[in-house]
Amino acid sequence: MKKAFYLVFFLILSVIEAGEAFPYPRTIILATTTSLQDSGLLEVLIPAFQEETGYLVKAIAVGSGQALAMGCRGEADVLFVHSPEEERAFMGKGYGVRRWEVMENFFYLFGPPDDPASVKKTPSMAGAFLRIAQKGALFLSRGDRSGTHAMERAIWKRAGIIPDGAKWYHETGLGMGQTLLIADEKGAYTLADSSTYTVLKKRLNIKILHEGKGEYRNVYSVIEVNPAFFKKMNAKGAGLFYQFLQSGKARKLIERFGIDKYGAPLFYVR
Numbered sequence: 001m002k003k004a005f006y007l008v009f010f011l012i013l014s015v016i017e018a019g020e021a022f023p024y025p026r027t028i029i030l031a032t033t034t035s036l037q038d039s040g041l042l043e044v045l046i047p048a049f050q051e052e053t054g055y056l057v058k059a060i061a062v063g064s065g066q067a068l069a070m071g072c073r074g075e076a077d078v079l080f081v082h083s084p085e086e087e088r089a090f091m092g093k094g095y096g097v098r099r100w101e102v103m104e105n106f107f108y109l110f111g112p113p114d115d116p117a118s119v120k121k122t123p124s125m126a127g128a129f130l131r132i133a134q135k136g137a138l139f140l141s142r143g144d145r146s147g148t149h150a151m152e153r154a155i156w157k158r159a160g161i162i163p164d165g166a167k168w169y170h171e172t173g174l175g176m177g178q179t180l181l182i183a184d185e186k187g188a189y190t191l192a193d194s195s196t197y198t199v200l201k202k203r204l205n206i207k208i209l210h211e212g213k214g215e216y217r218n219v220y221s222v223i224e225v226n227p228a229f230f231k232k233m234n235a236k237g238a239g240l241f242y243q244f245l246q247s248g249k250a251r252k253l254i255e256r257f258g259i260d261k262y263g264a265p266l267f268y269v270r
Helices: 001-023 036-040 042-053 066-073 082-094 125-135 145-160 175-184 194-203 235-246 248-256
Strands: 027-033 055-064 080-082 096-111 139-141 168-171 191-195 208-212 217-225
Touching: 001 248, 027 036, 027 066, 027 235, 036 055, 036 175, 036 217, 042 055, 042 248, 055 082, 066 080, 066 145, 066 168, 066 175, 080 235, 082 096, 082 145, 082 208, 096 125, 096 175, 096 194, 096 235, 125 145, 125 208, 139 175, 145 217, 175 191, 175 194, 191 194, 217 235, 235 248
Parallel strands: 027 055, 027 080, 139 168, 139 191
Antiparallel strands: 080 217, 096 191, 096 208, 096 217
């Protein structure tokens, strides 16, 4: 009986000591984008972070707008997103502690090889969008409040076009990879990031038809959500993930990602 008592006592004591040694939960929630999931980069960064820190990462891939909304509701500890204007608004309201621009790729306009709207001939991306509207050529939008969707809406605005409700304008409500595959199936135009396209290139017939002269940079940033607004935030884990993405180790992983398989990096460190 005494042996059983002491066994229970030491088990309880070990749990208490472990709690003192690790006062924070060892899991963090990362709200991020579908392009980082579709490209495969998360499959490289997350295991490296987990191995280095002992923290587990639960990644939820949605549009950047949805990820930022999760941060506003305290449903994520850290964000890895690509919608700069919305990010600045998020920080301005005090929802973020720190924001760091980690890396970038590019937004390109994709479409069928025969280019029915003749967008290749236009000097600007806005001009290409205007040509699509004038020709009534099918355009697929993600329509999901993602960073890509935000950039697409900005280009329509520059073109002086309100596409909502037009017969040629359809919203998929899906991630980048799925939207590219549907655009390919339907022979439609769409705006997408260069990394997701590179990963899916062998499965697609649609081509890069307009690069926007390299001016449409797609910047990804990490943001620590402010724990002052919410009681159950893992501030320590979020801070470690933020610092990891700033580290030389993470930068090297990002710089090398894609070279072996595709012959060039998929992302460029800022």
